[in-house]
Amino acid sequence: MDVTPEAASVAQSPRAASISLEGIQKRYPNGTEAVRDLSLEVRAGELVVLIGPSGCGKSTVLRMINRLIEPTAGRITLGDEDVTDVDPVRLRRRIGYVIQNVGLFPHQTVRANVATVPGLLRWPKSQTRARVDELLDLVGLDPTEFGGRYPHELSGGQRQRVGVARALAADPVVLLMDEPFSAVDPIVRARLQEEFLRLQAEVRKTIVLVTHDLDEAVRLGDRIAVLSEGGHLEQYDTPAALLGAPATPFVREFVGADRGIRRLAVTPLDREALDPVPEDAAADLPTVEVDGSAYDALAVLLTSGRDRLLVTDAGRPVGALSRQRLLDLGRPTS
Numbered sequence: 373m374d375v376t377p378e379a380a381s382v383a384q385s386p387r388a389a390s391i392s393l394e395g396i397q398k399r400y401p402n403g404t405e406a407v408r409d410l411s412l413e414v415r416a417g418e419l420v421v422l423i424g425p426s427g428c429g430k431s432t433v434l435r436m437i438n439r440l441i442e443p444t445a446g447r448i449t450l451g452d453e454d455v456t457d458v459d460p461v462r463l464r465r466r467i468g469y470v471i472q473n474v475g476l477f478p479h480q481t482v483r484a485n486v487a488t489v490p491g492l493l494r495w496p497k498s499q500t501r502a503r504v505d506e507l508l509d510l511v512g513l514d515p516t517e518f519g520g521r522y523p524h525e526l527s528g529g530q531r532q533r534v535g536v537a538r539a540l541a542a543d544p545v546v547l548l549m550d551e552p553f554s555a556v557d558p559i560v561r562a563r564l565q566e567e568f569l570r571l572q573a574e575v576r577k578t579i580v581l582v583t584h585d586l587d588e589a590v591r592l593g594d595r596i597a598v599l600s601e602g603g604h605l606e607q608y609d610t611p612a613a614l615l616g617a618p619a620t621p622f623v624r625e626f627v628g629a630d631r632g633i634r635r636l637a638v639t640p641l642d643r644e645a646l647d648p649v650p651e652d653a654a655a656d657l658p659t660v661e662v663d664g665s666a667y668d669a670l671a672v673l674l675t676s677g678r679d680r681l682l683v684t685d686a687g688r689p690v691g692a693l694s695r696q697r698l699l700d701l702g703r704p705t706s
């Protein structure tokens with residue numbers, strides 16, 4: 373039987389649903405047209421980032437997906453189900469929601485916070501307890517050490533992890549995240565992002581994440597939707613395509629003059645593009661592992677002051693890369 377890549381990804385993640393927005397509009401009662409006419413498809417198991425300037429309608433879009441806000445026109449479907457046909461409270465139990473500063477219940481322990489939705493769904497106590505422990509482990513918090521603490525007894529990063537665990541508790545088909553990592557300092561943020569990518573590789577949820585931070589979008593997104601005022605979709609593409617070929621002047625300006633550097637971070641070291649291992653000088657060249665990015669290779673070159681490096685696979689040389697070749701990788705195509 374032939375299986376399309378999309379069907380295969382659904383098969384591997386039966387608990388993730390695709391999302392489809394068709395001609396969505398939101399006009400607030402005061403007349404503000406926050407979103408004029410937006411159509412967007414998110415595949416099951418995909419992590420899509422919404423990015424754009426302040427006020428362009430990102431949060432409005434996110435909150436229409438779980439019906440915290442009702443669209444004034446258009447259709448939103450999860451899998452093959454129209455969300456307007458579903459009771460909003462039931463809908464929200466199938467959609468995890470993580471917001472900036474997390475919104476944990478301050479007078480409840482970490483365990484009780486994570487158990488919120490299983491509690492509403494009246495899961496048996498033993499099942500809830502097992503699920504809560506499993507999730508705390510999954511987000512890197514030891515349940516024995518942290519389960520009984522209150523939110524004010526945690527660091528910002530730990531609170532953020534509890535927020536993610538809580539959102540995943542009832543195995544939602546979709547996870548919506550609004551600036552989830554913006555309340556922590558840059559170092560914690562980078563670590564949370566890395567952990568989050570590992571977590572996503574394991575749980576493979578359909579995720580829509582809103583951020584202001586282009587580096588975060590490039591690091592996390594399978595695809596990035598760049599929005600301008602009124603929720604207008606300027607470009608919807610992979611990070612490499614977005615940085616390599618901005619589709620409109622707005623996107624070009626938004627991704628900035630340093631997009632070449634950013635692009636290196638999402639450019640893999642293509643084995644086909646490597647020069648042969650030089651027989652004479654290989655021993656004293658600096659090295660980078662082949663599963664790193666072109667950015668990693670550039671960092672090695674800059675630190676070493678050399679103009680060529682050796683690319684290795686588990687320590688064994690597989691090719692060489694010159695500085696010029698490396699810089700060409702970051703050159704935008706338009």
Ligand SMILES: Nc1ncnc2c1ncn2[C@@H]1O[C@H](COP(=O)(O)OP(=O)(O)OP(=O)(O)O)[C@@H](O)[C@H]1O
Pocket residue numbers: 400401402404405406424425426427428429430431432433584
């Ligand atoms: N309840 C509301 N009533 C009226 N206008 C609103 C309401 N909520 C948001 N808006 C307006 O809708 C537009 C989009 O707001 P939204 O919060 O979706 O933008 P955003 O892109 O998420 O912004 P930010 O990045 O600053 O969080 C803005 O002009 C905002 O002022």
